[in-house]
Amino acid sequence: xxxxxxxxxxxxxxxxxxxxxxxxxxxxxxxxxLDVLDDSWPDAVYDAVFSANTAHIxxxxxxxxxxxxxxxxxxxxxxxxxxxxxNVGGDYTAPSNARFDQWLRAQDPAMGVxxxxxxxxxxxxxxxxxxxxxxxxxDNKTLCWVKV
Numbered sequence: 001x002x003x004x005x006x007x008x009x010x011x012x013x014x015x016x017x018x019x020x021x022x023x024x025x026x027x028x029x030x031x032x033x034l035d036v037l038d039d040s041w042p043d044a045v046y047d048a049v050f051s052a053n054t055a056h057i058x059x060x061x062x063x064x065x066x067x068x069x070x071x072x073x074x075x076x077x078x079x080x081x082x083x084x085x086x087n088v089g090g091d092y093t094a095p096s097n098a099r100f101d102q103w104l105r106a107q108d109p110a111m112g113v114x115x116x117x118x119x120x121x122x123x124x125x126x127x128x129x130x131x132x133x134x135x136x137x138x139d140n141k142t143l144c145w146v147k148v
């Protein structure tokens with residue numbers, strides 16, 4: 001049985017709570033306050049962590065902190081799944097991702113489409129190994145690391 005534990009910065013909780021009120025489900029818990037740059041990660045162990053469309057809107061220090069935090073809360077054998085646009089071998093995987101990366105960097109130079117290899121280095125530093133890369137619609141991918 002899957003139980004979802006949403007987490008986000010406190011300023012984003014009203015939107016999460018509104019969605020939860022509109023779509024009630026017994027397997028979705030109230031959101032936890034989490035800012036990856038704070039050392040306030042939950043004192044819990046999780047079987048899996050899923051994050052969607054985050055790495056490209058975070059600055060590199062926040063991405064690094066996210067991986068270190070996930071490494072702390074993920075049980076041995078647990079999975080970290082990260083969904084979004086990614087580069088492979090330093091190259092865009094689609095022209096749309098190149099355009100999106102340019103748009104992101106115009107909004108904030110700290111944002112941008114991240115390289116799978118850099119993310120995997122971060123994961124390895126946090127005790128995780130890349131298990132799979134799954135192509136998804138709209139030129140996105142789901143990356144899956146397992147905690148060793």
